[in-house]
Amino acid sequence: MTEMNYAEALVDGLYISMDSDPRVSLIGRYVLGLSPLRFLMERVRDAFEDRILDPPVSEAGIASLGVGAAMAGARPFVDIATASFVFEAWPQVVNEAANAYHMSGGQFTVPVVFHMLHGLRGGGSAQHSHSPQAMLWNCPGLEIVLPSSPRDVKGLIRTAVKSNNPTIFIDHSKLFTLKGDVPEGDYEIPFGQAEIKREGGDVTVVATSLLVQKALEAANALSKEGIEVEVVDPRTIVPLDKEAILRSVAKTGRLVVVDECNLSCGVASEIAAIVAEHAFGSLKAPILRVARPDVPVPFSAPLEEYITPTTEKITAAVRRGLG
Amino acid sequence: MKEELNRDKALSIFERMLVMRRFEEMVVRLFEEKHFYSHYHLYIGQEATGGAVIEVLGRDDLTLTTHRNHGHVVGRGADLGKALAEIMGRADGFCGGRGGTLHLTDRSSGFLSTSAVVGNCIGLATGAAYALKQAGKGNVSVAFFGDAALEEGVAFESMNIAALWSLPILYICENNSPGAGGWGSFTSSVIAAKKLTDIPESLGIMSHQVDGTDAKAVYGAVEEAMARLREGEGPVFIEAITVRWPGSVPLWPELIPGATDMTMAWDETRITGEHAGWIRNHDPVLRFARDLIADTVLTQAEVLAIDKRVNERLETARSFAIASPLPKPESAIEGVFA
Numbered sequence: 069m070t071e072m073n074y075a076e077a078l079v080d081g082l083y084i085s086m087d088s089d090p091r092v093s094l095i096g097r098y099v100l101g102l103s104p105l106r107f108l109m110e111r112v113r114d115a116f117e118d119r120i121l122d123p124p125v126s127e128a129g130i131a132s133l134g135v136g137a138a139m140a141g142a143r144p145f146v147d148i149a150t151a152s153f154v155f156e157a158w159p160q161v162v163n164e165a166a167n168a169y170h171m172s173g174g175q176f177t178v179p180v181v182f183h184m185l186h187g188l189r190g191g192g193s194a195q196h197s198h199s200p201q202a203m204l205w206n207c208p209g210l211e212i213v214l215p216s217s218p219r220d221v222k223g224l225i226r227t228a229v230k231s232n233n234p235t236i237f238i239d240h241s242k243l244f245t246l247k248g249d250v251p252e253g254d255y256e257i258p259f260g261q262a263e264i265k266r267e268g269g270d271v272t273v274v275a276t277s278l279l280v281q282k283a284l285e286a287a288n289a290l291s292k293e294g295i296e297v298e299v300v301d302p303r304t305i306v307p308l309d310k311e312a313i314l315r316s317v318a319k320t321g322r323l324v325v326v327d328e329c330n331l332s333c334g335v336a337s338e339i340a341a342i343v344a345e346h347a348f349g350s351l352k353a354p355i356l357r358v359a360r361p362d363v364p365v366p367f368s369a370p371l372e373e374y375i376t377p378t379t380e381k382i383t384a385a386v387r388r389g390l391g
Numbered sequence: 392m393k394e395e396l397n398r399d400k401a402l403s404i405f406e407r408m409l410v411m412r413r414f415e416e417m418v419v420r421l422f423e424e425k426h427f428y429s430h431y432h433l434y435i436g437q438e439a440t441g442g443a444v445i446e447v448l449g450r451d452d453l454t455l456t457t458h459r460n461h462g463h464v465v466g467r468g469a470d471l472g473k474a475l476a477e478i479m480g481r482a483d484g485f486c487g488g489r490g491g492t493l494h495l496t497d498r499s500s501g502f503l504s505t506s507a508v509v510g511n512c513i514g515l516a517t518g519a520a521y522a523l524k525q526a527g528k529g530n531v532s533v534a535f536f537g538d539a540a541l542e543e544g545v546a547f548e549s550m551n552i553a554a555l556w557s558l559p560i561l562y563i564c565e566n567n568s569p570g571a572g573g574w575g576s577f578t579s580s581v582i583a584a585k586k587l588t589d590i591p592e593s594l595g596i597m598s599h600q601v602d603g604t605d606a607k608a609v610y611g612a613v614e615e616a617m618a619r620l621r622e623g624e625g626p627v628f629i630e631a632i633t634v635r636w637p638g639s640v641p642l643w644p645e646l647i648p649g650a651t652d653m654t655m656a657w658d659e660t661r662i663t664g665e666h667a668g669w670i671r672n673h674d675p676v677l678r679f680a681r682d683l684i685a686d687t688v689l690t691q692a693e694v695l696a697i698d699k700r701v702n703e704r705l706e707t708a709r710s711f712a713i714a715s716p717l718p719k720p721e722s723a724i725e726g727v728f729a
Contacts, residue, residue, distance in 0.1 A: 097574070102430070102642050107575065122574070124542035124581045125509045156508065156543070191429020191480075193491045195507045361724045367429070367491025368480030374723035 070252055075105040075244040077218035079112060081225035082145070084254050086116045089143060092229055093119045095130050096147020101185050101241050131157035131182065135165045135234070138180035143229060151186035151238060152198040165234035166209030177232040187240045187278060187328050188365065188376050197365040201276075202329040204236050205305055205338065211235040211259060212306040216280035218248040220303055223257030230256070240278040240328075260307030264316070268296030271386050272316040274339055275326040276302060279377055283326055286382035297386060305335055313339065314347050321352035324385045326377055331359040356385045396610050401688050404446045404606050405679055408438035409701045411462035412651055412676050414471060417705050418461065418478060418492075419638075419646045426713065427479045431492040433644045434462025436604075436636030437565050439675035441466045443609035444533065444563055447617050448501070453523065455516040456535045458507040459565075460495050463535050469497040471704055472711030481715035488718045489726065510543030512536055513562065517549040520560035524623070531559045531620045538566040538630075539580040541590055550626065554594045557625040561616055562591065564628065565603060570635035570669070577642060591628035603631030604675040607682065634673040637666045653698050656680035657691055 072080070082099065086092045094116070100106040113120055123130045127148060134146035148154050154161060161182060168178050186199040204210055211233050215221035221239065228235040265280055266287050275283040280301045287297035300316050302309055317323050323343055327336035336357040343355060358377045366372055396404075415433045422431065434441065441462045448454070448467070456463040465474050469485070477484025478492045485497045493507035503519055506512050516534030523530040540546055541564065553560050564587060568579035584590050588598035597619065601612045609631055616627035638647050648666035655661045655670060656677045662670050670677065683689040689697075 097578075113574070122578075122581070125539045126542045126544065128544050153508070191427070191491060193429070193493050193507070194489075195493065363724050363727050364489075366489040366718075366723055367486075367494070368488030368718050369428070370717050370720040371480075371488060371723040374720040 069249040071247055072218055072250050073244065074218045074221055074246045074248070075100055075108055077222040077250045078225060078239065079108045080250070081222035083112050083115065085145070085226060085229040086112065086119060088254065089229070090119075091141065091143045092145060093121065093137070093142060094145050094147070095121045095123055095134060096149065096183070097122045098149065099147050099183060100244065101149065103241060103244060105244050127153050127156035128160055131160035132164065134180040134182070135160055135168065135178060138178045138234070139168060139176050143179050145181045145183060145229060148182055148184040150196050151184035151200050152196050154182065154184055154200055161210070162204070162207040166207045169233070170209060178234045179232050181228045181235045181237050183237045183239070185241045186238050187242070188372060189241055190372070191367060191369070192365065193367040194364040199328040201236070201238055201305060202334045202338070205335065209234065210306060211304065213237045213259070213304050214276040215239065215303065216243065216265075216277055216301050218246065218250045220257060220263070222250055223255050224303065226254065226256045227259055231259070238277065242278050243281070246281065257303065259304040260309050262300055262302045262309035262312035264298060264312070265301045266297065266299040268298040268320070270296045270320055271322040271324060271389055272298045272300060272313070272320045273324045273326060273382065273386065274300045274302065274313055276305065276335065277328065279326045279328055282377065282379045283382055285379040286386065289379070289383055290386055295386065295390065310342055310346070313343065317343055317347045318350045321350055322389045323351070323355045324382065324389055325355065325357050326382055327357065327359040328377055329359060330362050331357060332362050334359050353389050353391060356389050358382055358385045396607050398688050400446055400610070401683060404442045404610065405683060405689070406697060406701065407445060407466045408442040408606065408676050408679060409698060410471070410704070411438045411441060411466050413701050413705050414465045414474070415461060416646065416650050417475065417709055419644060421475065421479060421709070427492075429491055431478070431644065432459040433636070433639055434459055435638060436673065436675065437567060437633050438462060438466075439606040439679060440563065440565055440603040440609050440631040440633065441535065443606045444613050446610060447613045448533065449530065450501070451528065451530045452501060453503060453516070453519045453530070453532045454501050454535065455503050455512040455519065455532070456505055457509070457512050457537065457540070458493050459537065460505050461492070464495050464497055464500065464502060467500045467502070469500040471708035473497070475708050475712035476715045479712055480717065481712060482718045483711070483715035487726070510536065510540040510545045513540060514545045514549040517553045517558060517560055520553065520558035521556070524559055529621045531561055531617065533561045533563060535563045535565060537580070538564055538568050538582070538587060540564070541582055541587060542580060547590070550591055550596060550628070551594050553626040554596050557623060559620045559623065560626045561613070561620060562626065562628040564630045566630050566632045567635050567639075569632065570640070572640045576640050587630045588628060596626050596628050598628040598630070600630045600632065603633040604673055604678055606675065606679045633675070634669065637669055651676060653677070653680060653694055656694065657684060
């Protein structure tokens with residue numbers, strides 16, 4: 069184990085992916101966004117210069133290139149950068165990548181990864197702050213990965229690059245400086261395998277991405293009051309480890325789902341529906357969702373803060389769930 | 392049809408340019424004082440383009456801009472205090488603090504939605520041109536965008552439509568790539584066409600290249616374009632080429648090489664340091680001041696007097712913006728539907 073931050077672990081996973089498979093290309097300029105940490109990528113750029121393309125501002129172009137190249141035998145890792153820009157590539161991602169395997173009767177696979185940075189990042193305003201994972205979840209055929217820790221991001225990126233399906237790999241730039249223990253060398257974390265990030269018997273909190281860390285903060289605060297929260301991190305929402313979520317709810321009888329998507333039709337909504345459908349008998353209280361209100365993201369700091377799912381809002385929801 | 396740039400218009404353009412310059416310098420100051428915290432983009436180095444284009448516009452012509460919008464908005468006469476307040480996310484900003492620097496807009500000054508998605512304003516402005524054509528009053532829509540916008544598919548699709556349907560739209564492509572940095576900074580556009588104007592020309596759109604730091608040259612090109620546009624003869628594309636201001640080379644703007652010293656327009660000895668070349672050869676504000684003095688439109692003293700007046704307006708705007716309250720947090724969920 070080595071301690072490193074999330075951004076270093078991401079770069080490490082990408083480096084190993086490119087080093088171990090010459091079919092892997094990186095199409096995209098930064099991967100780590102515009103943060104000062106983007107220079108961590110120099111290591112990858114120096115080693116694999118001939119397989120790195122700095123594209124024009126042409127999301128539709130690079131996404132279709134990625135899909136076409138994947139169908140023809142390459143394994144492109146396409147960096148969409150800010151997740152809001154995936155809308156510029158929407159036809160290629162949701163109508164080409166997601167459908168090709170199925171509508172060809174399985175004649176070929178589409179092993180492309182679309183990487184993007186989602187979420188509220190401070191002043192991103194309406195057009196740079198989307199969390200499109202729920203919209204993408206509504207498009208069968210896409211695997212969707214939402215890492216929450218340095219160890220997970222490295223292991224999941226390995227699985228994403230090796231997957232034969234189109235994979236949406238969604239990071240949150242506010243996780244980049246998070247430190248944690250990361251295994252050295254190559255390892256994979258399988259898709260569809262949730263991790264119980266913290267055990268507890270009173271309330272289940274299901275969260276993804278940055279909000280796993282917020283849920284853990286809330287759980288630690290509540291523990292001091294004698295409330296034990298179980299934090300379940302699905303790590304991938306497609307495929308989704310429903311059993312792990314249902315097992316935890318069977319134990320606690322209470323569920324709070326935390327999500328950075330908008331409230332309506334969000335990731336939290338789907339998880340709540342699954343639990344209501346399959347574990348109604350275990351529930352001692354209504355399921356609660358902590359998500360963004362249904363409003364475009366406002367610029368001004370106090371407005372953005374008001375709509376942000378925070379540790380305090382998770383704490384309050386857990387208390388409310390306990391009655 | 393082409394009109395000469397007369398004294399009044401030259402003075403008006405100069406003042407617009409100076410307002411843009413001092414406004415942006417104030418934005419940097421407010422950022423450094425932590426009055427706002429988001430990523431932002433400055434118009435410094437491109438003032439001659441915006442100033443001259445806007446001078447030609449009539450009240451009912453429409454403008455659409457991009458993430459690099461501050462210069463266009465304040466250059467067209469939008470209230471400086473409300474513009475600063477918006478950039479700072481204050482309640483008295485043009486968008487009530489909801490838009491910020493990326494989406495700054497003022498409908499009363501002739502702007503529609505400011506998209507910060509590269510290339511999108513080209514499509515939106517083409518739509519505005521369609522509405523103006525329908526209204527039949529001879530008004531024109533203007534899209535301001537950078538050279539990288541031509542890397543997006545929407546640029547091609549929209550220009551093709553505008554050409555097919557003879558829409559009254561003026562595409563102002565502000566090519567600020569010369570002088571850009573490499574990987575790790577804001578890079579230049581990457582377009583395979585030898586000349587950017589080859590792209591619209593392939594669609595039959597009348598296209599011109601012009602020195603974007605030369606207010607007179609831009610004015611001349613736009614005057615000519617406007618006559619054609621108002622006659623309903625279809626779109627025009629102007630590529631205005633500027634050399635990137637050194638402060639916009641890093642990912643976060645920096646006030647290098649310092650706030651503008653207007654005396655540099657006539658006192659070469661004051662131009663020193665690493666960025667002397669840009670200041671001497673590529674600063675459009677100093678260049679126009681120099682030209683106006685040479686043409687005896689202005690004296691050195693008058694240049695300094697105009698600058699003083701602009702700076703005073705900006706101090707007033709700054710006080711207004713700082714005094715403006717932040718919006719009430721619970722109002723975050725308002726304003727979704729009309």
